[in-house]
Amino acid sequence: MSYYKPKFRHPSLPENELGYTVADYDGAVSTLCAGCGHDSISAAIRNACFLSAIPPHRIAKLSGIGCSSKTPTYFLGRSHGFNSVHGRMPSVATGASVANRDLIYLGISGDGDTASIGMGQFVHLIRRNVNMTYIVANNGCYGLTKGQDSATADLGSVGKSGVKNQFDGIDLASLAVLQGASFVARSFSGDKEQLEPLIRAAMAHKGFAFIDVVSPCVTFANNVGSTKSYAATRDNLEVMPLDFVPMREEIRTQYKEGSSQAVTLHDGSIIHLHKASKDYKADSRESALIALQSANETGKVLTGLLYIDPNSQDLNHTLELAPKPLNSLGKDELCPGSRVLNSINEGLR
Amino acid sequence: MQATDTTDPEYFHKVVDCQYACPAHTPVPAYIRLIAQQRYTDAYLINWESNVFPGVLGRTCDRPCEPACRRGRVEEEPVAICRLKRVAADFKDEVADMLPKAGPPNGKKIALIGAGPASLTVARDLAPLGYELHLYDEQAKGGGFMRSQIPSFRLPEDVLDEEIGYILNMGIRTVFDTYVDSMAEMLTKGYDAIFVGSGAPKGRDLPKLPGRKEADENIHIGINWLANVAFEHTKKIGKRVIVLGGGNTAMDCCRTSRRLGGEDVKVIVRSPFADMKASPWEKEDAMHEGIPIIDNHVPREFVVEKGKLVGMTFEKVEAVYHPDGRRELTPTGEDPEFVPCDDVLVAIGQENAFPWIEKETGIRFTSWGTPIINDDETFQSTRKEVFFGGDSAFGPSNIITAVAHGHKAAVSIDLYCRGKDISKRPPPDVTLVGQKMGIHEWSYDSIPIADERKIVPLEDLKKSLSDRMVEVELGFDAEAAFIEAERCLNCDAQTVFTDVECIECDACTDICPTSCITFTHNAPEDELRAKLLVPAENREQDLYVSGPLRTGRVMIKDEDVCLHCGLCAERCPTAAWDMQMFLYNVTKATPNLVDIK
Numbered sequence: 001m002s003y004y005k006p007k008f009r010h011p012s013l014p015e016n017e018l019g020y021t022v023a024d025y026d027g028a029v030s031t032l033c034a035g036c037g038h039d040s041i042s043a044a045i046r047n048a049c050f051l052s053a054i055p056p057h058r059i060a061k062l063s064g065i066g067c068s069s070k071t072p073t074y075f076l077g078r079s080h081g082f083n084s085v086h087g088r089m090p091s092v093a094t095g096a097s098v099a100n101r102d103l104i105y106l107g108i109s110g111d112g113d114t115a116s117i118g119m120g121q122f123v124h125l126i127r128r129n130v131n132m133t134y135i136v137a138n139n140g141c142y143g144l145t146k147g148q149d150s151a152t153a154d155l156g157s158v159g160k161s162g163v164k165n166q167f168d169g170i171d172l173a174s175l176a177v178l179q180g181a182s183f184v185a186r187s188f189s190g191d192k193e194q195l196e197p198l199i200r201a202a203m204a205h206k207g208f209a210f211i212d213v214v215s216p217c218v219t220f221a222n223n224v225g226s227t228k229s230y231a232a233t234r235d236n237l238e239v240m241p242l243d244f245v246p247m248r249e250e251i252r253t254q255y256k257e258g259s260s261q262a263v264t265l266h267d268g269s270i271i272h273l274h275k276a277s278k279d280y281k282a283d284s285r286e287s288a289l290i291a292l293q294s295a296n297e298t299g300k301v302l303t304g305l306l307y308i309d310p311n312s313q314d315l316n317h318t319l320e321l322a323p324k325p326l327n328s329l330g331k332d333e334l335c336p337g338s339r340v341l342n343s344i345n346e347g348l349r
Numbered sequence: 350m351q352a353t354d355t356t357d358p359e360y361f362h363k364v365v366d367c368q369y370a371c372p373a374h375t376p377v378p379a380y381i382r383l384i385a386q387q388r389y390t391d392a393y394l395i396n397w398e399s400n401v402f403p404g405v406l407g408r409t410c411d412r413p414c415e416p417a418c419r420r421g422r423v424e425e426e427p428v429a430i431c432r433l434k435r436v437a438a439d440f441k442d443e444v445a446d447m448l449p450k451a452g453p454p455n456g457k458k459i460a461l462i463g464a465g466p467a468s469l470t471v472a473r474d475l476a477p478l479g480y481e482l483h484l485y486d487e488q489a490k491g492g493g494f495m496r497s498q499i500p501s502f503r504l505p506e507d508v509l510d511e512e513i514g515y516i517l518n519m520g521i522r523t524v525f526d527t528y529v530d531s532m533a534e535m536l537t538k539g540y541d542a543i544f545v546g547s548g549a550p551k552g553r554d555l556p557k558l559p560g561r562k563e564a565d566e567n568i569h570i571g572i573n574w575l576a577n578v579a580f581e582h583t584k585k586i587g588k589r590v591i592v593l594g595g596g597n598t599a600m601d602c603c604r605t606s607r608r609l610g611g612e613d614v615k616v617i618v619r620s621p622f623a624d625m626k627a628s629p630w631e632k633e634d635a636m637h638e639g640i641p642i643i644d645n646h647v648p649r650e651f652v653v654e655k656g657k658l659v660g661m662t663f664e665k666v667e668a669v670y671h672p673d674g675r676r677e678l679t680p681t682g683e684d685p686e687f688v689p690c691d692d693v694l695v696a697i698g699q700e701n702a703f704p705w706i707e708k709e710t711g712i713r714f715t716s717w718g719t720p721i722i723n724d725d726e727t728f729q730s731t732r733k734e735v736f737f738g739g740d741s742a743f744g745p746s747n748i749i750t751a752v753a754h755g756h757k758a759a760v761s762i763d764l765y766c767r768g769k770d771i772s773k774r775p776p777p778d779v780t781l782v783g784q785k786m787g788i789h790e791w792s793y794d795s796i797p798i799a800d801e802r803k804i805v806p807l808e809d810l811k812k813s814l815s816d817r818m819v820e821v822e823l824g825f826d827a828e829a830a831f832i833e834a835e836r837c838l839n840c841d842a843q844t845v846f847t848d849v850e851c852i853e854c855d856a857c858t859d860i861c862p863t864s865c866i867t868f869t870h871n872a873p874e875d876e877l878r879a880k881l882l883v884p885a886e887n888r889e890q891d892l893y894v895s896g897p898l899r900t901g902r903v904m905i906k907d908e909d910v911c912l913h914c915g916l917c918a919e920r921c922p923t924a925a926w927d928m929q930m931f932l933y934n935v936t937k938a939t940p941n942l943v944d945i946k
Contacts, residue, residue: 006797006914008423010863010883022864034789035854035922043859190853218854218922230852234900 005029016053025050027077031070035222037189037215037230038068038137042075044192045106045135048199049076052246060096060103064089064118067144068110068137068215087118090125094315097130100325101316104203105132112142115151115170126179126208131314133202133209136172137189139217140228147220158225171296173306176210177288182312183209184288187303188233189216194303197244197271201305204246204269207312214301233301240280240304243272265310273305282308350874352896352903355845358779361931363891364908365840367430370417372753374935375399377414377430378841382793384433385834387827390444392437394943397448399935400752401470401516402495404508407435408822409499411597411628411747419838422887423863423910426802428836432822436830438508444515449942451520455479457766460540462529465493466748467546467739469516470755471762474938476519478763483540484521487528488580491517494548494740495748497576498598500605502813502821532706532735542734542762545720546751549740551702554695555593560651564658564693568651571602571696578605578817587691589613591661593648594696595625600632602694603640608817615688616642617661619678621668634821637807638814647678649685651693660689699745710735719744727771728758736761759938778934778941783927784842784915791928793839795915800836803829842913843931846904848895850925853902857917857926858882863910866917871903881907 005026013021025046030039049059056078063069065086072081080103084092093107114122114136125134140153149157152172153165176184183205187195195213202209214233216222222229227236247268261278263271273280281287288307295302322329353360363369367377376395383392396403410431418427457480461468464486472482490496491513495504517523529535535543552570555561561568567587571594577583590611592603595618606614616635618625622644625632632642646663653659662685666678701718711732713721720737723729728736738754740746764771784792806823807813813821825833858866867881877892878885885892885907895904918926934940 004796005860005916006862006912007799008797008862008910008912010865010910011423012883012886013864014883023862029860030920033922034920035852035856037854039859039920040855043855190855192855216854218852222852222922230854231899234853 003029003031016050018053018055020050020053020056022047022050024078025056025076027075028073030074032067032074033143033219035218036067037139037213037218038071039074040189040192041135041137041195041213041215042071044189044195045199046075047192048196048203051196052200052203054104054203058102058104059106061106061108062089062093062096062132063108064110064113066110066113066142067139067217068108069113071137072108087113087116087121089113090118090121090130093132094125094128094130097132098316098319098321100327101131101321102325105130106203107132107134109134109136111136111138111140111150111152111172115172123175123179126176126181126210128315129182129207129312129318131207131316133199133205133211135199135211135213137215138172138212138228139215139221140169140226141217141221143217143220147217154227157221157227158223160220160223160226171292173210173212174289174292174296176212177285177292177307181210181307182207182309184307185209185211185305186214186301187211188214188237188301190230190234191237191239191303194239194241197242198305200244200246201242201265201269201271204244204265204267205308205312206266207309207314214303227299236299236301238295238300238302240302241274242305243274245270245272263305263308263310271305271308280304282306283310350871350877350892350894352848353891353893358777358933360891361781361843362933364843365931365933366417366419367414367428368841368933370413371400372413372750373400373756374753374933376841376932376934378837378839379932380437381428381430381433381834381837382839384436385794385831387831389437389440390442390447391945393441393444394447394945396434396437397444397515398943400749401473401755402466402512402748402752403434404438404512405495405504406748407431407433407438408504408508409495410434410749413749419840419910420836423838423912424801429802429805429825429833432805432825433830433833436825439824440827440830445518447943448515449477449519449939452477452479454481457481457541458483458539459762459766460485460535460538460543462535462543462545463493463547463739463741464488464491464523464525465546465548465739465751466495467741467751467755467758468493468544469513470752471544471546471738471759472521473516473519474756474759475763476516476521477939477942480766482521483524484517485524485527485529487526489526491523491525493546497579498572498601500575500578500601501818502604502608503601505818505820530705532710532712536710540734541766542736544758544762545735545737545741546739546755547703547741549699549701549745551700552695553698553700555648555697558648558651560653560658563653563656564651567658567692569692569694571598571694572699574694575601575605578609583609585610587611589690590615590692590694591688591690592616592694592696594618594698595620595627595644596696596698597627597631598699599694599696600627600635602696603635604638605817606694607638607640607814614640616640617646617648617663617688618642618644619647619666620676621645624668624676638810645678646686652687658690658693660687661693662687701741701744703741717744726757726774727761728754729761729765729771734765756935756937760936763938775936777936780932781843781845781929783929785927789919791842791915792930793842794835795839795842795913795928797838797912797914798832798835800832802836803833839913841931842915842928844893844906844911844913844917845927845929846893846895846906847925847927848898848904850923851895851898851904852923852925853898853900854922856920856922860916860920862914862916863912865907865909865911867905867907868898868902869905870901871897877905881905883907885909
């Protein structure tokens with residue numbers, strides 16, 4: 001197996017505003033199974049960061065444990081990274097986010113890392129609205145330990161061993177909407193046309209942005225009877241297409257009147273929702289929950305931007321933290337002197 | 350677009366750019382891999398089977414393969430294919446015993462007129478089938494222009510003798526020192542077929558230029574002069590030499606002059622430097638030997654004083670390019686320039702000449718003086734038992750083209766002598782074999798190395814200018830040859846896609862280093878080319894289009910800059926992609942002449 005990618009690239013590879021090509025956002029060659037959905041997510045993240053022209057060194061990748069959590073090695077090789085303890089990535093992300101609010105935080109987790117061992121941390125991340133993008137590569141099984149059903153495996157889904165899952169799966173997107181997440185989306189690893197703009201929008205969103213990505217386990221759950229195989233996912237896909245137009249980019253595509261719905265983010269970026277989703281109320285938790293429930297009941301996989309609060313305020317804002325990263329605060333700001341201390345003490349008398 | 354029909358061998362053949370560009374379609378990557386494995390003899394045999402003169406061509410080929418090489422599209426320089434061929438010839442073991450012998454006589458007799466590369470190829474291809482072959486040439490030795498036109502400092506005589514010997518030893522009857530002066534007479538000699546490979550022997554002159562007659566003693570036609578040097582009739586030239594012309598013959602003339610006493614040798618050419626016909630490396634070699642190339646100068650007069658040539662005058666021009674591609678040389682209006690000299694070599698092209706073919710033979714000619722030929726497959730003339738090939742067929746070209754003609758003419762002659770329809774050509778010999786060795790392991794070095802092209806070392810300049818028999822290029826040593834061989838991208842390891850196996854997981858498009866693979870909805874070609882991951886602007890390269898996949902999309906692969914690294918197949922969970930070695934052996938009268946394990 002090749003663990004090395006040739007250095008040659010297409011000679012006319014396009015460059016983004018920073019002068020980088022998409023290859024500058026590459027990571028190491030993946031060691032996951034050939035055909036793993038997670039690799040597609042890695043490529044979608046790479047493409048999204050390239051398209052949004054984010055300087056690689058302004059991104060911090062955070063992950064826990066699992067196949068999904070290995071993937072940060074395989075994209076953005078020039079970004080910061082922290083591979084934390086199983087299910088404990090939210091703590092690290094929260095700490096990092098309050099310490100340095102200027103970095104863009106990208107958490108990569110899996111269904112085991114989030115829906116089982118990390119569930120307790122996950123919900124608090126939502127509750128605090130930490131400013132980060134949180135992607136779950138959701139394959140409904142534990143691929144690293146030979147494919148046992150995970151907490152998100154659907155009721156009745158059959159794994160490679162041939163055994164039917166007897167428990168209802170946890171729907172992370174519904175949970176996130178219910179818990180008050182300010183940005184909730186679902187997508188499919190095999191649909192980059194939708195996944196890329198979603199990731200770009202999530203990274204532009206101020207606050208906690210959650211994307212649940214169905215990502216087939218090609219080795220243990222791509223068989224007939226598995227509800228998260230490539231074939232079954234495609235068969236049941238209900239796609240709400242969208243585009244993402246960053247604030248600084250001129251609007252090139254002409255959208256026909258009434259054919260789409262625009263959602264403007266805090267920084268002026270715009271998300272365009274097309275076709276069936278043009279009438280979808282993306283800013284209503286209630287309609288998000290109804291849409292999710294009815295899709296679940298009919299066995300459909302509803303993908304797209306499910307809920308967004310464009311005016312969300314993140315944790316740093318709520319806690320009124322210093323406007324600059326801690327590492328850029330000088331001695332005078334960190335230690336303002338006895339006069340200030342005295343005035344604080346006076347205020348407490 | 351229609352789904353690509355990969356069962357047509359020409360599709361994958363075109364992907365192997367070097368082989369496709371080679372007139373003889375030598376399986377280049379196959380022999381380059383053998384060189385990397387230090388199997389020089391096998392590499393030589395593959396070459397010999399295909400192009401008959403690997404040692405000669407490894408030094409002198411016009412290398413149509415190299416500008417075509419895919420490596421030149423992904424980085425600066427193509428693989429040094431030509432000089433690797435020489436490596437195979439230099440380092441091989443004794444091969445004489447491995448070459449085919451003349452077959453048992455089949456009772457047919459063929460005359461070959463002119464002992465150049467075309468006739469020798471016909472002889473090589475037909476001898477194993479038992480034909481009696483009579484090879485005519487006016488010189489004492491075979492080789493034709495390979496011997497008379499290519500100076501020995503580029504092609505040592507022993508290399509030429511060895512490779513011509515392999516053919517003559519197959520029982521060819523040589524009729525050398527014999528100028529064939531009548532086709533009508535040849536036709537009465539009872540030959541079943543006659544092949545004409547007599548070249549384009551007439552060097553162009555400047556008969557109308559003032560002073561041409563008066564200065565005749567010091568004006569020489571380039572190709573005749575080179576032949577006289579080769580056969581040692583001419584041993585020296587004046588100190589100041591002007592070579593007229595911008596082709597490879599001009600380069601050979603000026604470099605030979607430097608070795609025969611020419612101290613102040615100049616090449617003067619009408620066209621701009623960049624438009625000259627000479628290969629870039631031959632221009633470089635001439636300049637390396639201290640020979641200036643003066644462009645945009647049109648000869649106006651041979652200046653004669655007291656009955657002797659003293660120089661030439663030239664008019665300065667500049668090239669104007671019209672939108673329709675036409676080039677016009679317009680005078681700059683400056684004063685004519687006088688260039689003093691003792692001798693002038695005229696190397697401004699050559700023409701076909703068949704004064705010995707009589708009208709009544711029924712062999713007819715075009716207004717260009719070339720024979721009328723059925724097509725460029727059969728090489729049959731208007732007289733059905735007479736075939737042409739090499740420069741004599743379509744005008745001056747090069748050795749490898751003559752070899753290609755020879756293979757095709759030999760097929761025609763064989764079919765003709767067996768009473769078969771010569772337009773029904775046997776198919777090429779093609780194999781396509783999977784290269785999987787393990788779960789993710791291929792039988793070839795799949796990941797290309799990043800090394801730059803190796804430079805061939807040269808002999809010391811002073812030494813090489815002192816003796817025209819000293820070969821200038823020293824050739825690669827084994828280590829340089831290995832690195833150069835590893836630069837080959839193995840374009841014959843084909844990416845074969847089976848659409849029914851594909852689950853559209855995107856793994857191939859995500860991993861592909863050169864962004865060749867796109868999954869999208871089918872459309873007309875122009876539209877598809879524009880909407881690929883990286884638009885496919887090189888229209889000479891095909892798009893590989895699959896049948897419809899489960900989602901209704903198709904897989905489109907732009908062949909342009911594919912590295913053949915196999916990562917698509919390594920990352921494919923269902924083996925929808927496979928790397929399969931494609932061997933394309935052009936149709937020949939005797940397929941599989943040599944046995945390579």
